[in-house]
Amino acid sequence: MKRMHFTEANVRALKTDGEYADDEVQYLRLYVTAGGTAKKWGIYKWIAARKHAVRRSLGDYIDLPVDEARQKAKEIYAALKYEASATPKAVTTTLGAALDEYTDSLTLKKRKQPRWADETFRREGVYDDWLERPMGNITAIELEGRQSKITKERGPAAATRALKSFRAVYAYAIRRKLYQGDNVGMDLELIESEPRDRVLNDRERGQVLAALETDEFKFTIWRPFFRLLQLTGVRWGNLAAANWKDVDLEAAIWTIPGSESKMKNVMRVRLRAEAVELFREQVGKDKTWVFPSPKKSRSGHITEPGYAWLRVLEAAGIEHATPHDLRRTFGSVLLRGGAPLEVVKETLGHRNIQTTERHYAFMDDLTVRKYLDGISG
Template identity: 25%
Template sequence: MTVGDCLKYWKEQYVDVPLRPKTQALYTSTVIKHLSDAFPGRPISEISVKQWVDFFSRQEKENPRRARQLLSQARTALNWCIRRQVIDSCAIMRISPRDVGVRSETGSRVLTYSELARIWVGIERSTAATSNKLLHQMLILWGSRVSELRLAERKEFDLEEGVWTVPKEHSKMNTVIRRPIFEQIKPLLERAMETYDQILFPGADIKQPITISAANRYMLRIREGMDIGYWRAHDFRRTLVTRLSEDGVQPHVTEKMLGHELGGVMAVYKKHDWIEDQRTAYELHADKLFWHIRKLSD
């Protein structure tokens, strides 16, 4: 069997069966996409450690973080094939992920408002689809998880009550999340509603949400056009809560904004969504961001 044969079997028998759709999409956009055509026509048993090392060395030059991720995922897939006795062995198992690329960021980046403003302007000036631009600008403002907004449908937004209700199916914690539709984000939401139908952030297929891989590629393009170091969309969440905490917003409010479950000493607050307190905090965050955006234009 070739590398492509093994990955195809792994996908059909494992990835597409018990794994969640988000995990399926992750594997499809990474290891399956980048390794399925590796060593075409070569039996996997004939690929040496040196040849694998050379392959991942080329990947390192393109993207060090992705190279390590690809190796880790490839080892997972091919080890599964070994355990299923689809193949006897694979030299890739002799390479440690720590020997390839660099470790992915663990989530330590907190952006400044000046940096957020530059990202916002970069998005605004880009030639991407409206849905992709709106998705990421609203992520900056709401600080939600990418999937919560990417999969959002029109019915989740109550403009009269001013509340966005994330269904548990779209929530990482499998719980309903309620956030306010605050003043500064309302025009962006209304634009999405005027432009699209039930799916507010569609991809190439207008009836399907934009894929996580397409969203990630877009952020990569924006990031590569700037000189502010490595960041990712998930950092918008960390930046939101850090900057608001610096301004005195209480932890039980910022945790609700992030969609976290309250535990420990904050469990007393868990029965309340603190919508109005969230609204005040969101408006403060947006005011600061838009001040810096205007400053860039001066």
């Protein structure tokens, strides 16, 4: 760049291509090309707050004499100074946009169940109708009302999971400066439920089996799904995301990758004959997922068995049981059948024996009662 004092005569005489700066209005520039046959005015301004330069075109020299170019440059420069010093506009991010970015970040980090918040938010009656709303427009009072509604319709455990996902998305948006307000989810108390020790007794297990064989469930995806939970003791989330590439029906082994396991360890699920047949029933329904989503969920596989399970319980005449209780029931049946604790640990995929002991400490009472009830007199 060459600095010079612009006059009509010396500008008209320029023949060398390049960028020229005026020594009177220092941000005024003249750009000469094509051996001097093309000359254009512009301004150049370095904006420290943005850490980059801003250039603006003012037009051709042939249409804008030197004095007019200086005046126009001053006007635009003043506007740029105001723009640079103005208070930055608050970032407006919708709840759905923040949710998408949070989910993408979990996916890139290869976190287990990266869509956990996405699946929670999009369930009907949770936050699905808030996705287009700006994050700053959702109040703590609104959220409290919504949490009460979720508790009433889905239970306290579902409300707790929903609030955890809400907090996580807001925390991510604040951290990434997608949102400049408060995490309103923190204004509500997070109520952790007490550890459950609910297991289904032999009669209830039979009632569930009978319910699954009724016309309502016999020809649906839920009969093999809940039956496999009974037969394998796996977490329902792992079964919902079962991928055919991990299933070897000839060897009767289903391998759950460490990336999908809660404890981050690879689980080898040994399949008994009835479980193998249930898997075979699903062959051909989808190339990837054992249990593809009938509603075409974003993940591609089923994601929410809660409503179907409630219908099964109603048909079975059973109250206060969750899909996870089937896992606990599976472990308790093994223990009552005399299986060593190490076998139960291996079957359930616990990382260490202490975890198994902690989760099945309640079995001591069942064992004692079994022997007490067998004593006459």
